[in-house]
Amino acid sequence: MPLITYQTLHPGLSIDCVIFGFYQKEIKVLVLKLKNFEKWSLPGGFVDQTKDVDDEATNILKRRTGLKNVFLRQFHLFGDVKRNSDAHINALFNSKIIDNDSLIWFKQRFVTVGYYALIPFSPSQIFTPDNLSESCEWRSLKDIPEMILDHKEIIDSAHKTLKKELNYQPIGLNLLPEQFTMSELQAVYETILEKPLDRRNFRRKILNFAMLIPTKKQRVGGAYRSPYLYQFDLDKYHLALQNGLSSGW
Amino acid sequence: MPLITYQTLHPGLSIDCVIFGFYQKEIKVLVLKLKNFEKWSLPGGFVDQTKDVDDEATNILKRRTGLKNVFLRQFHLFGDVKRNSDAHINALFNSKIIDNDSLIWFKQRFVTVGYYALIPFSPSQIFTPDNLSESCEWRSLKDIPEMILDHKEIIDSAHKTLKKELNYQPIGLNLLPEQFTMSELQAVYETILEKPLDRRNFRRKILNFAMLIPTKKQRVGGAYRSPYLYQFDLDKYHLALQNGLSSGW
DNA sequence: TATATTTGCGTCTTAATGACACAATAAAAA
DNA sequence: TTTTTATTGTGTCATTAAGACGCAAATATA
Numbered sequence: 001m002p003l004i005t006y007q008t009l010h011p012g013l014s015i016d017c018v019i020f021g022f023y024q025k026e027i028k029v030l031v032l033k034l035k036n037f038e039k040w041s042l043p044g045g046f047v048d049q050t051k052d053v054d055d056e057a058t059n060i061l062k063r064r065t066g067l068k069n070v071f072l073r074q075f076h077l078f079g080d081v082k083r084n085s086d087a088h089i090n091a092l093f094n095s096k097i098i099d100n101d102s103l104i105w106f107k108q109r110f111v112t113v114g115y116y117a118l119i120p121f122s123p124s125q126i127f128t129p130d131n132l133s134e135s136c137e138w139r140s141l142k143d144i145p146e147m148i149l150d151h152k153e154i155i156d157s158a159h160k161t162l163k164k165e166l167n168y169q170p171i172g173l174n175l176l177p178e179q180f181t182m183s184e185l186q187a188v189y190e191t192i193l194e195k196p197l198d199r200r201n202f203r204r205k206i207l208n209f210a211m212l213i214p215t216k217k218q219r220v221g222g223a224y225r226s227p228y229l230y231q232f233d234l235d236k237y238h239l240a241l242q243n244g245l246s247s248g249w
Numbered sequence: 250m251p252l253i254t255y256q257t258l259h260p261g262l263s264i265d266c267v268i269f270g271f272y273q274k275e276i277k278v279l280v281l282k283l284k285n286f287e288k289w290s291l292p293g294g295f296v297d298q299t300k301d302v303d304d305e306a307t308n309i310l311k312r313r314t315g316l317k318n319v320f321l322r323q324f325h326l327f328g329d330v331k332r333n334s335d336a337h338i339n340a341l342f343n344s345k346i347i348d349n350d351s352l353i354w355f356k357q358r359f360v361t362v363g364y365y366a367l368i369p370f371s372p373s374q375i376f377t378p379d380n381l382s383e384s385c386e387w388r389s390l391k392d393i394p395e396m397i398l399d400h401k402e403i404i405d406s407a408h409k410t411l412k413k414e415l416n417y418q419p420i421g422l423n424l425l426p427e428q429f430t431m432s433e434l435q436a437v438y439e440t441i442l443e444k445p446l447d448r449r450n451f452r453r454k455i456l457n458f459a460m461l462i463p464t465k466k467q468r469v470g471g472a473y474r475s476p477y478l479y480q481f482d483l484d485k486y487h488l489a490l491q492n493g494l495s496s497g498w
Numbered sequence: 499t500a501t502a503t504t505t506g507c508g509t510c511t512t513a514a515t516g517a518c519a520c521a522a523t524a525a526a527a528a
Numbered sequence: 529t530t531t532t533t534a535t536t537g538t539g540t541c542a543t544t545a546a547g548a549c550g551c552a553a554a555t556a557t558a
Binding site: 430431432448449452471472473474475476477 | 503508
């Protein structure tokens with residue numbers, strides 16, 4: 001069986017997923033390393049002719065990383081001619097990542113649809129990468145390794161989109177544990193926005209959105225004064241996802 | 250020469266453009282009618298293998314409608330399987346819009362990239378549709394004729410995107426004549442948002458953005474009190490396009 | 499000359515934002 | 529045990545933006 005059954009795939013179309021996590025005040029991105037290959041890549045793949053593109057994004061992510069039930073958002077189609085590179089395909093061939101039969105498939109010109117998602121980070125999380133990949137790792141957005149093709153630009157574009165979305169969408173539900181402190185939520189915002197926010201004003205504003213439920217519990221054991229824990233009001237959160245936070249007009 | 254030189258085209262990929270205009274308090278959309286075919290369609294087409302997708306959007310719009318120098322924004326990829334329809338292709342074939350040689354091309358499964366743009370409306374504007382099309386017309390968003398495939402959904406999706414963009418982007422520059430009254434600008438907003446705005450609050454808010462230059466001229470000849478004319482401050486406008494209007498955080 | 503309608507330009511109240519202060523807490527240092 | 533230190537909780541005050549209105553000036557039409 002050939003590596004890729006390209007007869008059943010949608011030609012010239014690929015999907016790439018930018019999976020964001022958050023840990024210790026840093027945005028993390030999930031990247032894959034192919035066997036025998038020095039550059040890293042985003043979890044991506046091709047689209048079955050008989051399946052919806054949006055659905056395939058989920059399937060591909062599952063196949064490449066083992067991640068299930070991830071809500072992916074389509075954010076851009078990358079369609080420049082120069083994003084393709086024969087040299088890159090030849091390198092993949094030389095590294096025996098793609099075989100002779102697949103070469104004609106890979107040498108097509110591809111456009112790729114970018115999807116992004118926010119998922120909970122766990123430092124001990126084990127991913128189950130596909131056979132082609134030697135590892136699947138979280139990397140800090142500030143410290144992305146050398147990526148194939150335009151995958152670095154795809155990451156940057158996803159981050160830019162996320163930054164924009166932050167202004168009219170709630171965020172944090174999938175990024176933080178079920179219960180979290182106000183400082184942790186603020187850190188998510190500050191990290192994505194790449195700028196500091198006033199602690200007291202942040203608290204006031206986020207509480208005014210009425211999406212947070214203050215549990216009376218405190219996180220104990222940490223240094224200094226024990227902070228209260230909050231959790232999201234799921235109904236309000238999803239409502240805000242649909243309607244946006246600040247109407248504008 | 251065959252109708253479509255499909256050897257040079259990117260397979261399974263099309264582009265559709267939603268061109269918005271504004272006239273007499275109505276949003277207009279540019280639609281095409283194919284010869285011998287009852288349904289209407291968006292100006293769309295295919296992507297040359299050797300060209301950037303974004304550039305091809307502009308080229309396609311020019312080819313299908315004659316419109317030049319239109320700034321198109323990519324907004325979504327429509328990739329559901331069911332958006333394709335063999336029945337539709339057969340109907341095109343029966344209407345002699347596509348010939349036997351092109352049939353294999355059209356019977357592929359297609360995904361389409363949606364672009365939208367805002368352009369000035371002129372009721373007397375003459376479009377120069379391509380050979381396949383019998384006419385190219387403005388139609389009110391509220392009165393879109395029966396469209397092929399999912400083109401109606403593409404229009405709705407573009408409108409939804411536009412509505413969202415209105416909250417953090419300036420708008421009107423390409424939609425109104427160089428000089429316009431405050432009421433005309435307000436009508437643009439009200440029409441896109443599909444809700445009335447308070448005249449006095451609108452004026453205050455829009456002037457606070459400091460993108461408008463009040464000319465001291467008035468529009469004379471109309472009924473009732475003559476309104477002042479405004480024009481956009483191009484520098485401020487383009488700056489606001491880049492940075493957004495309300496930062497949010 | 500009166501009427502109808504639009505336009506320009508306000509006010510008043512309430513809500514949101516930005517800048518900042520101080521006491522309470524709890525681990526760590528003295 | 530006491531003191532220190534960094535963090536957390538909760539405010540205030542001034543400024544700006546938003547929402548709800550009022551009223552006189554202008555101008556074609558009746």
